[in-house]
Every structure is written in C-alpha cells, then in structure tokens.
Amino acid sequence: MKKEITVNSSDTKSAREKDYSRYFVAPNLKEAKKRGKEDIQVVQFDGIDEELKNLGRGKTFLMRTYGCQANEHDSETISGILGRMGYTPTEEENEADIILFNTCAIRENAEDKVFGELGRLKHLKKEKPDLVLGVCGCMSQEEAVVNRILKSYPHVDLIFGTHNIHRLPVLLKDALYSKEMVVEVWSKEGDVVENMPKVRQNGLKAWVNIMYGCDKFCTYCIVPYTRGKERSRRPEDVIAEVRDLARQGYKEITLLGQNVNAYGKDFTDIEYGFGDLMDAIRQIDIPRVRFTTSHPRDFDDHLIEVLAKKGNLVEHIHLPVQSGNSEVLKKMARKYTREQYLELVRKIKEAIPDVVLTTDIIVGFPGETEEQFKDTLSLVEEVGFDSAYTFIYSPRHGTPAAVMEDDVSAAEKKDRLQRLMDVVNRLSREKNEALRGQVVEVLVEGESKNNPDVLAGRTRTNKLVHFTGPKEYIGTFIHVKIIEPQTWTLKGEVVTKVEV
Structure with missing residues (x-):
C-alpha cells in the first residue's frame, strides 16, 4: 500500500532517506537495472521554500524539450516550478538566464542533437558566465551520457534526472552559487510526487500522467532504466486532476504512461486496473479522452469492453507492434507473438468496428532476415493501420540488444524502411480517401x-x-x-x- 507523506523542494532526502553528497550524485546503470520490493510512497509537494520563491524575479528561462509526451509533460512541471520561483519564459537564447534541455534517450540521433546544442552554446556561456545551462530528462539518467558531459562539456552547470524534478529549486540555487557542476541523478526511481505546479501549453488539451516507469524490459529500450519501475498514481488523484481540468474547460486529455495498460498492477491494497480507471473517467464531463502508450501484452478484455462504450473515450488506439515476426518479437522480449497481436486486433475491431489503429515499427533489428521483414509488411497489410511511426533500429548503450550482432547492413535497413513506408503511406492514403465526402x-x-x-x-x-x-x-x-x-x-x- 502506498503511504502518503509531505515534502517540499528543499528536502535533501527522499521518503526512503537517500543520502547524497552536496553537489554530485551521478547515475549508475547497475543500480538503475534493479527492481526493489520497497513500497512506493505518495508524496505531496507542499511548495517552495520562501528563500527560493523570488530567486528568479526579473529573470527568464528557456526550455528545449525533446522526445515523447512524458518529456513534454515533465517540461510543463519544470516550467511550473520555475514560474513559482519568479522566472518568466523566453524563446530568445540571448535573453535567457537559464537554458534547460529536457532530453530523450530513445534514439541516438536525439542524443546527438542535444550534444550539438550544448557545443553550440559554449560561446554564449563565455559571453554570459552567469547563464545556467542545464540538462535533465532521460539522457541525464544514462551513466555514459553524464560521463561524456563531465569530460567534454564542462560549461554545463546543472544535471538532474527524471526522478527528482521536485528538487529543482534547491538544485538551481546550488548551481547559481557554487563553483562546481551540480549533478543529482537518482539511479533508483523516486516516489509518486503529487501536487506539483504545471504550466500547460494551452487551455484546450492536457496531459495527465497516470503512472511512471516501465517493467517490460524490451531488449532495445533504455526507458526502464531511465524512468524506473512501474509506479501508478492513486485513482483518486488521477480522477481529481481530470475533474479539475474539466472544470477549467479543457476539451481533451491524454492519459500518459510508458505502459498505461499496466496501470494499477503495482497496487497491493486494491484491485483496480486501467479499464476501471477509464470507466471512471468516461463519466467525467470532458469531451475527449485519449491514452498513450499501450503495450499489447497488457491490453485486456475488460479494457476493450470499456473502450467500446465510447462516449468521451475516442475510437483511436495506438498499439505498438514493433515487428510482425514472432522470432524477432521474442528477441525483442515483447512477450507476445504475431498471432497473439492479430488476435488482440480482431477483438478490438469486433468490439469497436470503427476503431482507428496506429502503431510503431522497428526495421533492421539485429538478426532480422528478409523473410522476417516481409512478415512485418504482411502484418501491416492485414491489420490495415491508418498510420505508423517507423524507425531504423538504433542500439542504446546498456540494453541487451546493444551487444547483439548487428548483421543487417545500413543499406538494407534503409531499403526496408523505405519499403515499409511505401506500404504505410499507401494504406494511410486509402484510409483517408474513404473519408471523402464524410x-x-x-x-x-x-x-x-x-x-x-x-x-x-x-x-x-x-x-x-x-x-x-x-x-x-x-x-x-x-x-x-x-x-x-x-x-x-x-x-x-x-x-x-x-x-x-
């Protein structure tokens, strides 16, 4: 059962009494891979210390966000905290007193962009020595990334991770007043912190986190190490947030989690899953409700039954398949077969005949043969996806796939990606054409x-x-x-x- 306690931004220990040095706590991949049995506690954020509330008065911050909706939502929280400290946002680098990069670790090119930006800003840091240059998000949770920043980007002032965003005020104070780079990245996940301020991008659509972390450990994915183990927010807290957004006039919400279908599986005191949560939110007066991301393994019959009730639950499901071949799926540790995925799709279409399905697909996974790739093409045709996010496999340091023999040539990967995109684009055009006149x-x-x-x-x-x-x-x-x-x-x- 989750216990509830209260912390503020200046607390230097988590609910489990973590100890850290003054300015340097680096991530550790070995520790990040561990999944302990200790309870996750619900922490109520009760604000920012008085001495830190006006730290940013008359100053500005610039936020650069990379990656998924979880990163975007984290940036809303970071912006909310900085706003409570007196900072105002700006889009001009030369005007900013703080520049923060909220980063993504899913693919190598996303990391390369950030390193390129850090290098480019070196001259600005020389011109403005009081500028605070910071890196947060998933890249910060990678041991190799932090080591690279320490070695090659000493002009960076602050590094923090995904588990300790509520500590930003005191970390920022340390970065402003110390002569050292401030690094605080918890290798083990923190608790579920409620009540943190947010600056949402508009009054129309809103992200709502329902859980954090992932326990699926797909062999190509770094997220279980950067986001920690699965931790679900209490249903009453999620529902209260959605009701508040409805009162504010929001027209659409998207429920967020690395694997929303696993929601509630970590509860020990109640039996309450994602289908139960969706059924409760269905009765709240908000016009549209979406969710992402969904793992096929945990997509159960109860959830299908609830989604079929429609109402404000939209008939769009993003259901990443990654590959259409069972052997490749096994190497990816996706924990379902081609046949099981297709059976899930059949059930969904039977219950929701007008459903629109979209997906994610990786080509060129280590060992993927031409015949296995053709299985992916045939699955795409059989399901009839309306669209798909398609990627060439990118090895991530620290994942099991990174040490697999990558025996698919770059030219072959590009060819497969193009052939896949040709099929996806054709299907997308056909699906859209069917809407003509509607x-x-x-x-x-x-x-x-x-x-x-x-x-x-x-x-x-x-x-x-x-x-x-x-x-x-x-x-x-x-x-x-x-x-x-x-x-x-x-x-x-x-x-x-x-x-x-």
Missing part, C-alpha cells in the same frame, strides 16, 4: 503551421484536418466535410459548429 467532428486547435489563414484541428481518431474559418472557432468543436483527402492530412470545409 462529415467529421473536429476540435479546432489553432492556425495551420504553414498558413495563418487556414485553421487546423483533429478528429476523434486523431487525424489532422485543415479548413478555412473564423478565428473564433479556435477552441471549439465543429463539423467538417472532407473534400480533399491526402496521405497524412485531410482538407475540408466547415458544415456546422458543434455545441459540446
């Missing part, structure tokens, strides 16, 4: 990125629609008739405004 509900999110005279919004199934209309439509629901389907987007014309 009227769909669209939540208007704002102006198109490419044309301020055009508005953009998304359907319940998360398809992007462009259309012309008055700016007062932004933040509302409208009915749009699809007149020009394209591969990745839809063009339409407004039919009516919807009262929701």
Whole structure:
C-alpha cells in the first residue's frame, strides 16, 4: 500500500532517506537495472521554500524539450516550478538566464542533437558566465551520457534526472552559487510526487500522467532504466486532476504512461486496473479522452469492453507492434507473438468496428532476415493501420540488444524502411480517401503551421484536418466535410459548429 507523506523542494532526502553528497550524485546503470520490493510512497509537494520563491524575479528561462509526451509533460512541471520561483519564459537564447534541455534517450540521433546544442552554446556561456545551462530528462539518467558531459562539456552547470524534478529549486540555487557542476541523478526511481505546479501549453488539451516507469524490459529500450519501475498514481488523484481540468474547460486529455495498460498492477491494497480507471473517467464531463502508450501484452478484455462504450473515450488506439515476426518479437522480449497481436486486433475491431489503429515499427533489428521483414509488411497489410511511426533500429548503450550482432547492413535497413513506408503511406492514403465526402467532428486547435489563414484541428481518431474559418472557432468543436483527402492530412470545409 502506498503511504502518503509531505515534502517540499528543499528536502535533501527522499521518503526512503537517500543520502547524497552536496553537489554530485551521478547515475549508475547497475543500480538503475534493479527492481526493489520497497513500497512506493505518495508524496505531496507542499511548495517552495520562501528563500527560493523570488530567486528568479526579473529573470527568464528557456526550455528545449525533446522526445515523447512524458518529456513534454515533465517540461510543463519544470516550467511550473520555475514560474513559482519568479522566472518568466523566453524563446530568445540571448535573453535567457537559464537554458534547460529536457532530453530523450530513445534514439541516438536525439542524443546527438542535444550534444550539438550544448557545443553550440559554449560561446554564449563565455559571453554570459552567469547563464545556467542545464540538462535533465532521460539522457541525464544514462551513466555514459553524464560521463561524456563531465569530460567534454564542462560549461554545463546543472544535471538532474527524471526522478527528482521536485528538487529543482534547491538544485538551481546550488548551481547559481557554487563553483562546481551540480549533478543529482537518482539511479533508483523516486516516489509518486503529487501536487506539483504545471504550466500547460494551452487551455484546450492536457496531459495527465497516470503512472511512471516501465517493467517490460524490451531488449532495445533504455526507458526502464531511465524512468524506473512501474509506479501508478492513486485513482483518486488521477480522477481529481481530470475533474479539475474539466472544470477549467479543457476539451481533451491524454492519459500518459510508458505502459498505461499496466496501470494499477503495482497496487497491493486494491484491485483496480486501467479499464476501471477509464470507466471512471468516461463519466467525467470532458469531451475527449485519449491514452498513450499501450503495450499489447497488457491490453485486456475488460479494457476493450470499456473502450467500446465510447462516449468521451475516442475510437483511436495506438498499439505498438514493433515487428510482425514472432522470432524477432521474442528477441525483442515483447512477450507476445504475431498471432497473439492479430488476435488482440480482431477483438478490438469486433468490439469497436470503427476503431482507428496506429502503431510503431522497428526495421533492421539485429538478426532480422528478409523473410522476417516481409512478415512485418504482411502484418501491416492485414491489420490495415491508418498510420505508423517507423524507425531504423538504433542500439542504446546498456540494453541487451546493444551487444547483439548487428548483421543487417545500413543499406538494407534503409531499403526496408523505405519499403515499409511505401506500404504505410499507401494504406494511410486509402484510409483517408474513404473519408471523402464524410462529415467529421473536429476540435479546432489553432492556425495551420504553414498558413495563418487556414485553421487546423483533429478528429476523434486523431487525424489532422485543415479548413478555412473564423478565428473564433479556435477552441471549439465543429463539423467538417472532407473534400480533399491526402496521405497524412485531410482538407475540408466547415458544415456546422458543434455545441459540446
């Protein structure tokens, strides 16, 4: 059972009385791989010490976020904390008193971008020695990354991880007043910290974390080591947050977790799973509810039954498959076969006939043969995904796959990726073409990125629609008739405004 305690930002020990040195606590991969049996405690964040509340008065911060929705949501929390300290946001590097990189460790190119940015900012740090340059997020949880920063980027002032964001005020104070690089990265996950301030990006759509961490240990993935073991928020805390967002007028929420389907499996005092949570949220007056990311292994019949009730539960499911071959899936430690995945898809489609399925796929995994890759192509055709995120395998240091023989050539990987994208794009175009002439509900999110005279919004199934209309439509629901389907987007014309 989770116990509840209260901490503030200046606490120098977690609920389990961790000890650390003054300025240097580096990550340890061996420790990060451990999964202890100790209870996770619910920690209520009760604010920021008075001495730190005005630390940023008259100062600005710049946040650069890489990676998934969890990183974006962490940046909202970091921005909320900095705002409580008196800092205001800026997009101008030359004006910023703090520049923070909230980083992603999923793929090598994401890390390379951050290292490139750190190198580029070296001259700015020389010009502005009082500038605080910091790195946080998943990259910070990697032992090899921290060692590289220590060796090659000594102008970085602050490194902290994914488990101790609530400690940012005191860490920032240390970075401002010390002459050393401040590094505090907990190798073991922290507790579930509730009540932290957030600066959400708009008043329309919101992220809601329902759990943290992952225990699946896919052989290619670093996330279980950077995000820690699975820890679920208490249902009453999640539901209270969703109700508050509904009261504030938010139109859409997305429930977040590295594996939302495992929600509640760590509870010892109640039997309460993801299906139960979704059924409760279904009854809250918020128009749209999404979730990500979903692991096929934990997608149970009860959840399908609840999603089939629809209402505010949208008929879009992102269901990463990664490969269509059972042998490759076994090497990936996905813990399901091709046949089991297809059976899950059958159940979902039977219960929700108009469901839209999207997925993630990796090509060129170590040992993948041409025939095994063709199994992926045939699975994509059989399922009929509306879209897919496709990637060439990228080895991550510290994962089991990183020591496997990578015997698929770079040229072969690129060829397979292109062939896969050709199939995915064809299916996506066919699915969109089927919408020609149909009227769909669209939540208007704002102006198109490419044309301020055009508005953009998304359907319940998360398809992007462009259309012309008055700016007062932004933040509302409208009915749009699809007149020009394209591969990745839809063009339409407004039919009516919807009262929701």
